[in-house]
Structures are given as C-alpha cells and as structure tokens.
Amino acid sequence: MEQLLIKKKEIVSAFLKHNILVNRELLERLNQPHIVDEWHQAITQGKNPKELIEKKQETTGVRIIWEYDDKPKKRTVQDFVDYFNARYRQIQKLLTSRQDLQNLTSISRLRSKKDSEKISIIGIIQDKGTTKNEHIMLTLEDTTGTIKVLVRKSAQDLMNTAKDLVFDEVIGVSGSVGDNIIFADSIVIPDIPIQQMKSSPDEVYACVLSCVHVGSGGFEHEKFNNFIQWTQGEFGTPEQRAVASKLKYMFICGDIVDGVGIYPSQEKELSIPDIREQYKECARLLSQVPKHITMIICPGNHDVGRISEPQPKFLKEYASPMYDIPNAILVCNPCLVNIHASDNFPGFDVLMYHGYSFDDYSECVPSIKHSGTHISDRAALVMRFLLQRRHLAPQHSSTLYIPDPRYDPLVIERVPDLFFAGHIHKAGTLNHRSCTLIAGSCFQAKTDFQEKVGHDPEPGVVPCINLKTRNVAFMRF
Ligand SMILES: [Fe+2]
Structure with a gap:
C-alpha cells in the first residue's frame, strides 16, 4: 500500500514537471493500481508522461483541449465582480487588435x-x-x-x-x-475571424445528438433503436448505411436522461422513476454502439448534479454505468475537444455546449425573434449570435453559472471549427465563416409543457457532418 502511494507521488511530480494539469480525471485514473504500476514503470524507464495520457487519443482520435475542473466552494459578491472583470479582459483582448x-x-x-x-x-x-x-x-x-x-x-x-x-x-x-x-x-462585436474552412483529408462522419431523455414516458424507444441499428449498419437506405460505415464520432450534447425532480410533477411523466436506473438503461442502450465509434458525452440541465455552468461530468455516484462504456468519453458542459488529428492534419476543434441559455436569446434578440422562423427552428441562429459574441451566455439571467473570479469559462476564447449543441429539441445547422454550427434534436415526444409554450420538437432527427466536404445530412429515424 505504502509502495503504491510512493509510486503515485512520483507519477504526480513527473506530470507537474512536464506542466501537465493534474485534474480530477487523472487522479481517478491513478486510483487504479494497474495504471499506477504501468505509468510508474514507463516514467522510470524515461518515457515522457505526456505520451501516457495521450494514449487514449491515439486510439480514439479525441483529445480534450479544455474542460473545467474546479471544486465547489462558497462564492462571494467580490467573486461576481472579479468574474465580470475577467470577462471584460478576455474579450477586450480579442477586440483590441x-x-x-x-x-x-x-x-x-x-x-x-x-x-x-x-x-x-x-x-x-x-x-x-x-x-x-x-x-x-x-x-x-x-x-x-x-x-x-x-x-x-x-x-x-x-x-x-x-x-x-x-x-x-x-x-x-x-x-x-x-x-x-x-x-x-x-x-x-468580437465575432470570429474570416479564415478558411478546414476539411479532413479522408471521408469520415460525426453525428450530433442531444436530449435523449431516457426514463421519460415520452422516450422514443423505436426511433432510438433504429438509430442504434443504423450505427451498426443494420438500418436505413443504402445511402444511409454508407454514412454509418464512415461514422467515427458521436457527440451527445446533454440531457441523456430525463432526470428526477427537474420540474413540478415530473414523476407522473417518468417511465423510469429512479435516476440510477435511468443512467443504467441509457448505458445499456449506448453500449450497443460499435466500438470503432467514439462517443463524446456532456451533461445537460436534466442530468444529475450541479447545473451551474461549467457543469461537471455526470456524477459517478449516480451514473457509474456510463463510466463503464469503453468507447465513451465523458466531458463537462461546455467543453472543447479536438478530433481526427493526424501527422499531417491538425484535426477539428469542437466546442460542445448543451444550450441551456438558448431559450433566452431566441426570445430577446429582435433579429432572431423576427427572423420568420418558428421558435424551435432558431437554435442555429442563436448559436451564430453567441459565437459572434464569443460568449455562451453573456446576459446574466440567461443561465446559471459559476462566477469564477480567475477567468470567465463561458467566453469562447479559441475559435472552434465545429460548434455542437442541443436543448431546443429540433435539429438545425448553418455555417458561419470557418465554423459549422449544428444543433441536435431529441428522442423525446412532445411534452405537455412544450405543447403549452408552443414548441415544435422533431424527435429522431440526427444531423451527420461529412468532415471532408463539411456537408450536413439529416438522418430521420
Ligand atoms: Fe435541455
């Protein structure tokens, strides 16, 4: 036991020496004795510790560029002041030039x-x-x-x-x-610069899902099963199957379960009333996705845990089966990842965000509100609006957030190549300069609440982007 602790300490100091952030995920990996032994042996043999943590990237083609890892703490009024000052400085830097x-x-x-x-x-x-x-x-x-x-x-x-x-x-x-x-x-307004759109050297696809809502009485079992079968090459037209055969990345932008106690009387509308059982069922379904497809999954406002943004990964205590899916990478919301990099291609930087703030902007921004589109068709317009602002939720009241006094984590500092989100329950896409914006739809039938507020969801539609041509096709299940 003592030996293990010493090894762990030596690994951590090797990471720090190479300026590697020792975050919660890394420490969790070090809770596994076989990893401690493997990494310790590699480090004592003179291997660069960076190679150890990037091993996962080699096999999945996914590298996490940015995620938020801060322990919960009591916040003060001064934190809010510092937070807005930090936001000012970050965006000022983008505007000054x-x-x-x-x-x-x-x-x-x-x-x-x-x-x-x-x-x-x-x-x-x-x-x-x-x-x-x-x-x-x-x-x-x-x-x-x-x-x-x-x-x-x-x-x-x-x-x-x-x-x-x-x-x-x-x-x-x-x-x-x-x-x-x-x-x-x-x-x-800050906006993103005009630059050339990247395209992948090989033809490969990424698909975008959101709001699966497993556990809801309205969960669309049949549509979701068709989708899973499509990923296995067992469903769809020959053209759709051809896309499935080149699918390498699947992004699921939050609300993977319906949750419990999210809104009054929700329990009457649940088919699975227990949160752990909801994640168990979700993991059972997603485990059927072929292993060559890497899933990148973030939480949304229906998921378990703190919903203030940046929202941490699913709480292991409730969602442990999700952590056992070998081809799933669980990330926080929002998150920035790089996919499909190779020796001669830098890969695509993907900004992933559930989209809780979108409701606000689809109503309060006149050019979006009066765009002639139905409220459910405005997701891509809102995404463009926020990308231009270089902030995922600038208006104080548009989402719950952590007032980090060091920096504003919702500022879009690095220009993404792809921006994926959800929350609105209807798929949409548009290109803005070098960035392709895609909103995923849902796998939940229209709820009473949506009926009341005039939303028009379109369940079972999955946008798929061809990373070579940057064309987006909508698959209907
Ligand atoms: Fe949502």
Whole structure:
C-alpha cells in the first residue's frame, strides 16, 4: 500500500514537471493500481508522461483541449465582480487588435478629450434603453468608469446592430466625444475571424445528438433503436448505411436522461422513476454502439448534479454505468475537444455546449425573434449570435453559472471549427465563416409543457457532418 502511494507521488511530480494539469480525471485514473504500476514503470524507464495520457487519443482520435475542473466552494459578491472583470479582459483582448477600433482609449480618459474628437472604447453593456426620440442609449462600463453611448435613430444599420445587443456583453464602440456621452459611428462585436474552412483529408462522419431523455414516458424507444441499428449498419437506405460505415464520432450534447425532480410533477411523466436506473438503461442502450465509434458525452440541465455552468461530468455516484462504456468519453458542459488529428492534419476543434441559455436569446434578440422562423427552428441562429459574441451566455439571467473570479469559462476564447449543441429539441445547422454550427434534436415526444409554450420538437432527427466536404445530412429515424 505504502509502495503504491510512493509510486503515485512520483507519477504526480513527473506530470507537474512536464506542466501537465493534474485534474480530477487523472487522479481517478491513478486510483487504479494497474495504471499506477504501468505509468510508474514507463516514467522510470524515461518515457515522457505526456505520451501516457495521450494514449487514449491515439486510439480514439479525441483529445480534450479544455474542460473545467474546479471544486465547489462558497462564492462571494467580490467573486461576481472579479468574474465580470475577467470577462471584460478576455474579450477586450480579442477586440483590441481590431482595425475598426481607432484611437482606442479608456472611459476615464474621455474627460481629457476635445469635443467631437474621434475615439473608440471597449465596454461591457451595463444598461440599454430607448430615449423618447427613439434613439438607443447604452451605458458602457470598463475598469475605469462608465459612459453613455447614443445610437441615433437615423443610422439604420447601426440601430439594427444596437437593437440586438444584450446586457453584459462586451463590445467596441467608435464615435465622437460629447459632454459625458459618445455619439456612436460604429459598433464592433468580437465575432470570429474570416479564415478558411478546414476539411479532413479522408471521408469520415460525426453525428450530433442531444436530449435523449431516457426514463421519460415520452422516450422514443423505436426511433432510438433504429438509430442504434443504423450505427451498426443494420438500418436505413443504402445511402444511409454508407454514412454509418464512415461514422467515427458521436457527440451527445446533454440531457441523456430525463432526470428526477427537474420540474413540478415530473414523476407522473417518468417511465423510469429512479435516476440510477435511468443512467443504467441509457448505458445499456449506448453500449450497443460499435466500438470503432467514439462517443463524446456532456451533461445537460436534466442530468444529475450541479447545473451551474461549467457543469461537471455526470456524477459517478449516480451514473457509474456510463463510466463503464469503453468507447465513451465523458466531458463537462461546455467543453472543447479536438478530433481526427493526424501527422499531417491538425484535426477539428469542437466546442460542445448543451444550450441551456438558448431559450433566452431566441426570445430577446429582435433579429432572431423576427427572423420568420418558428421558435424551435432558431437554435442555429442563436448559436451564430453567441459565437459572434464569443460568449455562451453573456446576459446574466440567461443561465446559471459559476462566477469564477480567475477567468470567465463561458467566453469562447479559441475559435472552434465545429460548434455542437442541443436543448431546443429540433435539429438545425448553418455555417458561419470557418465554423459549422449544428444543433441536435431529441428522442423525446412532445411534452405537455412544450405543447403549452408552443414548441415544435422533431424527435429522431440526427444531423451527420461529412468532415471532408463539411456537408450536413439529416438522418430521420
Ligand atoms: Fe435541455
């Protein structure tokens, strides 16, 4: 026992020496004596510890780039202040290099500027309102102070951009200085850069699922069984089977079970009333997915555990059968992973997010709300909106979140090649610059709640992306 502890300590110090983050997952792997022996032997033989943890990547083609690993703790008001300051700094960094933000200055320095002088500032939106003359008045804040920004009604394009702005997002503004006010000429949102879309050297597919809701009375058994059979090459038209034969990655973006106690009287609508049994059944179903397909699975707001984002992986205490699926990689929500890298291809960076914040933006952003689409068809529009903001839930009220004082984990710092989500129960896709956005649908029939609020889910639709052509096909089961 003592020997094992010494070995463990030596492994951890070797990891630290090579700047490897010793996270919870790594420590869990070190709870297995055979891994301790294997790794210790490799390290004493002079092997680089990085090779040990990347072993999984070699076999699955999946590497976790970013996941959140922080112990729960009591949060203070100061944490919220620091959190928003951190968000400001992170997005400020993305905006500072923008050509369209000339004569960039801080808000406190505006006092020394001449009347009508042209300047730019970067600020977080503290307030937004409409004046009695129907101009839009923003209040922007940076680390040095606050300032009012007027967007004139006559500037139509600028007004349209301003109408879509939400509280707490970070933007750049260029304009001229007035008396304690800026008259805006342009508004700059961070967005992602224009760059070429990557394509895989070989033809391989990834599919996107969300909201399986195992355990719900409305779980679509037949559709899900058809889907599983399709992954095995046993279901579908010859064209669909051809896609299945090249399927290598399956992303499941949360709500894999229906959960327990998620909303009032949910127990009346459950076919499996016990949360552990729900995960057991889910794991039984997913275990039938062929082993050459790697599943990457994150939780959603129906899953067990803390739902504040970043949401940790499924709690092992309740969802242990999920951990026994050999071809499943369980991740937190959101998460950034790289897939399909090879010696001559960097792979695709995939941002995965359940999408709890989407409801808010599909209603409060005028260009999305009035896009002529039904509320259930807006997921991809919301995803584009958030990618442009470089934040998964900028508005304070749009999701529950951890106010980490060190950095804002919901800022989209690294530009993803693929952005996968769900939550809305209807599949959708669009390309924005170099990124393909895909919302998965669900495997749950329309619930009474959805009927009441006018949602129109489309269960059993699975979007599949050809990573060579970047075309997305919708498979119906
Ligand atoms: Fe959800």
